[in-house]
Amino acid sequence: GFKQYGIDLVYEDTSLEFGFSDVSADVQALKDKKVDFVSTCMDFGGAFKISQGFKQAGGTGMTFYAPEGYRESTIKKYGSQLDGWFFGLGFVPWQSKVLPAGTKAYLKAMKQKGITPSEQSQAGWINANMFVDGLLKSGKDFTQASVVDAINSFTAFSANGMIPPQNWSNGHGPDTQACTAYVEAVNGKFVPRFGKPGQPLVCFPDNPRPPTLDDPYYLPAKTGTTTTTSAGS
16 A cells, blocks of 8 residues: 555564564664654554654654554543654544534443443444344344344444444445544644544545545535445445
């Protein structure tokens, strides 16, 4: 992907194992090659070790992208130490100024129960939403098979706008769109980036990939508009 879209990949290390502690070699390589953007596919703790090691070695001007670590406890604990970090999410960020009905309902329920929102509890919420929708559609004389059939008839399930719409009628293979919402850590807060008002998810067609990244579309779709594709379609 990096090569396809003209991104100069100057350093890569796939040898790090979970729980690693020595980042000196990686930090030195990042400095020597004047790396200004790092993307990881590891847990937050590992990524933070590299980030801190880089700073402690005098490194500056680096943007850090992490797929994991979007938690209130993380931003409260590390605060401005995370400035310059971006996190990728597969759902509408809780800090968005305009929230879909599904996200509002989830956050309200968590507040009423005194539970801090998390990706894990939200995933459970979304799964329960889909199950209940399938149960209701299959009717009072439901069976396991009828509930599965009902769910597989959904052509744009989004848990009321929380996630990109999923076409379960044929969405059992590779996704045909790639959608990510981005938040930046700024002075101890998560701030949504790159999306549009009420449409924080930045999307591109996938499988196959587009020739360029010049034409994204945004979700949730506004009333009266259509998107390029939906997952699984």
